[in-house]
Amino acid sequence: MTLSADEAARFAALLEEHQESLVTTWTEHVASTLRGRLSHAELQRQNSELRRGFRQALAGSAQDLAGEPAAELRAQLAELSATRARQGFTATETAVSIFSFKDAVLTTIDAASGGDAIALRDYVAFSSFVDEAALFTFDSYVRVREELIADQAEQLLELSTPVVKLWEGVVAVPLVGTLDSARAQVVMERLLQTLVDTGSPYAIIDITGVPAVDTQVAQHVLKTVVAARLMGADCIISGIRPQIAQTIVALGIEFGDIATKASLADALRYVLAKAGQTKQKRREL
Amino acid sequence: MSEQGQRIEVATDQDVVRVRQLVRTLAVAVKLSLVDQTKLVTAASELARNTLVYGGGGSVEVAPVDNGRRKGIRIVFSDQGPGIADLDLAFTDGYTSGGGLGLGLSGARRLVDEFDIVTAVGEGTTITVTKWCR
Secondary structure (H helix, E strand, O other), X not given: OOOOHHHHHHHHHHHHHOHHHHHHHHHHHHHHHHOOOOOHHHHHHHHHHHHHHHHHHHHOOOOOOOOHHHHHHHHHHHHHHHHHHHHOOOHHHHXXXXXXXXXXXXXXXHHHHOOXXXXXXXXXXXXXXXXXXXXXXXXXXXXXHHHHHHXXXXXXXXXXXXXXXXXXXXXXXXXXXXXXXXXXXXXXHHHHHHHHHHOOOEEEEEEEEOOOOOHHHHHHHHHHHHHHHHOOOEEEEEOOOXXXXXXXXXXXXXXXXXXXXXXXXXXXXXXXXXXXXXXXHHHHO | OOOOOEEEEEOOHHHHHHHXXXXXXXHHHOOOOHHHHXXXXXXXXXXXXXXXXXXXXXXXXEEEEEOOOOEEEEEEEEEOOOOOXXXXXXXXXXXXXXXXXXXXXXXXXXXXXXXXXXXXXXXXXXXXXXXXXX
């Protein structure tokens, strides 16, 4: 049901005439659903701006929320949802903030007209307009939350793949969690770049934090090792726990001549011994 | 099957991770040993990824089972993909029609106690695996 021009005009007048009582009633409704997580003054300010937005849209004889006269109201609603989403309110709490505008308007109409038939019809039309507005908030809310989640996933990708320098000439990549293609790519790039930057001849890939080593993970690790070798670095895989070792054997994955160790400490000891040998040889020559 | 069976639709890489987590949770609940847990989770990961990559997506059902003597976990992977034309070739170590290592299907069979595959060209593939507590 869309608003007719008459209805819109009557409501615009109503929203103007009773603005103070409307905003007050509305704010009380919203405050009770949010249980004090936003200050009363803050809500009062938001609601009074929204009321102005609604009035403006209706005065511009908006028939529904999609039209041009309601553009500013849409922007306000999107802004409100974005703020609420970031502050950690639920989608319901956000939408109810708009829905409760209807309660406030109903209270005001009751007081003003004593409930005659025209007022009632007007109210039904107006009510569907507010519903649309609330659904719009819901949509915006979900969109903002999805953006937040995507951002966090990206941050997590950055966080979870550090390349650390363990010793002079030894860098290590402690892998934690699921190693999918995107992360494997990040790990490889970081490792190869660090090898260049530090001039390290040894790299240790530690998979202690990877819960399951399947063929995909193995393939990613093997590719990284081969790439590091092409650059002249020696790669050691560490963190092979007993259950992982048995699984790798059953799967039939071959690590070939790549050195593997049970723990990061073993790998470091192995690398240091190897580096020591090389130094000694050089001294003897 | 048991009343506690759970089903996951596999359509993205994230779903494969969810399958793995669900299998691990249930495997811990029926008290599989750590090695068997890891083997089953790895097999589930391989087969769920096959469902996604080669079957074009499908569903995975995980349920605890009890044959009176032992408890275990049964997992059913099904898709409506192209099916497998040559099973012997598909089970050959090192053979892959994609870009993998060619060990997933054959390796998964070695990781579980019971392995059953039903496939027909053009009609999809259903794989049922079971791992029992020792």
